[in-house]
Amino acid sequence: MNNVVSQRFIKCHNKLREEKRVRSSRQFALSLEYLPQSLSEILKGRRDVTIELLRKAIAKYKMNPVYIMTGDGPMFMTEETNQSFRVLTTIQTPNDDELIVHVPLPAQSVYAAELGDPSFVQDLPTYSLPDYKYKVGTHRSFDVPGDSMEPTLFEGDKVICSFLEPTLWASGIKDNYAYIIVTRSDVVVRRVKNLIEESKELELLPDNTFYDSYRVSMADLREIWYVRARITPFLPSPQNIQRYVHDEMLGLKETIDKQGKMINRLSAAIDRLGAGK
Numbered sequence: 003m004n005n006v007v008s009q010r011f012i013k014c015h016n017k018l019r020e021e022k023r024v025r026s027s028r029q030f031a032l033s034l035e036y037l038p039q040s041l042s043e044i045l046k047g048r049r050d051v052t053i054e055l056l057r058k059a060i061a062k063y064k065m066n067p068v069y070i071m072t073g074d075g076p077m078f079m080t081e082e083t084n085q086s087f088r089v090l091t092t093i094q095t096p097n098d099d100e101l102i103v104h105v106p107l108p109a110q111s112v113y114a115a116e117l118g119d120p121s122f123v124q125d126l127p128t129y130s131l132p133d134y135k136y137k138v139g140t141h142r143s144f145d146v147p148g149d150s151m152e153p154t155l156f157e158g159d160k161v162i163c164s165f166l167e168p169t170l171w172a173s174g175i176k177d178n179y180a181y182i183i184v185t186r187s188d189v190v191v192r193r194v195k196n197l198i199e200e201s202k203e204l205e206l207l208p209d210n211t212f213y214d215s216y217r218v219s220m221a222d223l224r225e226i227w228y229v230r231a232r233i234t235p236f237l238p239s240p241q242n243i244q245r246y247v248h249d250e251m252l253g254l255k256e257t258i259d260k261q262g263k264m265i266n267r268l269s270a271a272i273d274r275l276g277a278g279k
Contacts, residue, residue: 007070008044008051014065014077015045023063034058068169075169090165090225091123092140100140101128102162107145110189114224131162135230140165142227144182144189150208151180151191159234161191163227171226172198178207184225185218191229 015030024030031041036055043049059065064079093101104127105113116122130136146159155161163182166174175181175196183190183206192206203217 005050006073007056008047010070010073010077011051011056011059011065012045014059014063014070017077018063034062066169068167090140091120093124093128095130099130099137101130102136102141102143103128104143104160105145105189107147110144110147111187114184114187114189136162141230142182143233144191144227146191146232147189150210150213152210154180154209155191155232156234156236158236159232161229162231162233163229166226166228168223168226171220171223172196175204175226180229182225182227182229183218183223184227185222186224 015024015027018024018030019027024033027041027045028038031038034055035058040049044051044055056065056067056070060067060070066075066077066079068075069077093103095101103123106127109126112122141162141164143160143162146155146157146161149157161180161182166181175194175198177195178193180191181194183192183194183204190206192208195205195207197203197205197217198220202220204220204223205215205217207215
């Protein structure tokens, strides 16, 4: 018998036929540019469904990939879920271990615009980490863009993230945690306030008070990645830390001196006004 993923694929196929969304298995196969004879072998349990066939079926018939892979959730995506869904490309070693794909800063605008093109992701750098937590699930790393998350994250840092399934956005996104948010035009890292149940939006909050928070609708969301760790190229020496503290103290002293002189001038002006009465 074929594997459990193939069995769920067959159930989705049968459901499409029951609901008359496809007239026949032959028409289903041809609509996916797949040989009807090969589909027949899958339906009879003689071969397993291929990744490429799954990809086409998910795109055309909105089969729910979470159901296909885990058995959870409905067989088919709702229109709302489908708007934010993007087929995720992963890279594996010959031993079927999933690698971490890194999205460098120059590639991020293209990454946001791509519609799940596997060839683009396959050309990105990949690596692995020894920690077991990075062996379970899908992980991706991103260069931190800009200074909106200072002093927590700095431009040049890399954040390692876990993929959050679109079906888990409403319940799985935690307020004030940091996430990589991929929209239709951008890749940003922000803390998040989850407003999906209330208004179908996320509020994105910077750590740098120079920037304002703003909201994005679910219709604009493409991927969400939970930030689990960071890799930073900055390692200040004790001398640099001492110099930084010294400079901060000098700056504070200068500010206090200026404020003191301003208060003295104001006090003198008040005394002169009082003497003139």
